[in-house]
Amino acid sequence: TACSSKYVLSQMHPMWQGPLVVPGGDRQSPIDIAVRKTVFDSELKPLVATYDPQTCQQIWNNGYSFLVEYDDTTDKNTLKGGPLQDKFRLCQFHFHWGESNDWGSEHTVDRRLFPAELHLVHWNSDRYTLFEEAVMEENGLAVIGVFLKVGKRHEGLQKLVDALPAIRHKDSIVEFNRFDPGCLLPANINDYWTYHGSLTTPPLTESVSWIIMKQHIEVSHDQLAVFRSLLFTSAEEVQKSMVNNFRVQQPIRGRTVRSSFT
Ligand SMILES: Cc1ccnc(S(N)(=O)=O)n1
Numbered sequence: 001t002a003c004s005s006k007y008v009l010s011q012m013h014p015m016w017q018g019p020l021v022v023p024g025g026d027r028q029s030p031i032d033i034a035v036r037k038t039v040f041d042s043e044l045k046p047l048v049a050t051y052d053p054q055t056c057q058q059i060w061n062n063g064y065s066f067l068v069e070y071d072d073t074t075d076k077n078t079l080k081g082g083p084l085q086d087k088f089r090l091c092q093f094h095f096h097w098g099e100s101n102d103w104g105s106e107h108t109v110d111r112r113l114f115p116a117e118l119h120l121v122h123w124n125s126d127r128y129t130l131f132e133e134a135v136m137e138e139n140g141l142a143v144i145g146v147f148l149k150v151g152k153r154h155e156g157l158q159k160l161v162d163a164l165p166a167i168r169h170k171d172s173i174v175e176f177n178r179f180d181p182g183c184l185l186p187a188n189i190n191d192y193w194t195y196h197g198s199l200t201t202p203p204l205t206e207s208v209s210w211i212i213m214k215q216h217i218e219v220s221h222d223q224l225a226v227f228r229s230l231l232f233t234s235a236e237e238v239q240k241s242m243v244n245n246f247r248v249q250q251p252i253r254g255r256t257v258r259s260s261f262t
């Protein structure tokens with residue numbers, strides 16, 4: 001699908017430090033969410049996420065993370081409500097994680113790091129026809145962020161974990177069907193923070209309405225260890241473990257983070 005990130009990065013590229021110059025650059029992501037500085041907005045509506053597991057297509061290693069991609073040629077997987085004025089279409093989800101359980105997330109809450117963070121990437125299908133158009137526009141994308149904590153095994157995640165050994169190397173891809181991304185959302189999706197920011201990997205465009213869930217999900221230590229068994233490198237290269245694939249935090253630049261809860 002058009003949404004797969006075309007930006008395959010070599011592991012030598014200190015990408016997560018980000019290129020030196022970024023377009024505009026005053027609304028970059030990720031950020032620290034300083035809870036006492038967030039502003040409750042009673043106008044924020046409940047989020048409505050509707051996903052069809054049958055539209056799941058493939059899972060692949062793009063040399064930066066692994067992506068589960070959905071057919072985004074119809075409005076089968078939609079996100080609306082919350083801070084969003086338009087209807088958005090899911091194109092893919094992926095994760096960021098650390099080499100240890102002490103760090104790995106991109107966003108932080110009062111400087112607290114989580115071992116990993118899930119991103120569900122959606123584009124504005126009311127205004128654009130392709131992800132690649134929307135990615136350049138101010139109101140083009142909506143990304144749901146969910147923090148992962150290490151604890152009990154996540155039953156729904158196991159099907160995905162079992163597919164990872166088949167995509168160990170960069171640019172490997174396997175067919176992946178019938179996966180419900182909704183099973184990765186926390187029970188309560190109505191408590192979230194939202195702010196305007198950017199993609200955290202190239203093209204780093206400032207086109208994202210971020211919706212960060214207050215409630216985390218739990219995965220087991222062993223499930224996260226399989227994420228770390230992936231490689232940044234292709235089969236011919238010297239192996240480098242795919243870990244610490246997160247970007248450093250960016251300046252808030254006067255932005256307000258709104259909360260949907262008090
Ligand atoms: C699709 C895409 C590309 C780049 N970066 C992101 S992210 N990490 O901001 O969700 N998503």
Ligand SMILES: [Zn+2]
Binds near residue numbers: 094095
């Ligand atoms: Zn991401």
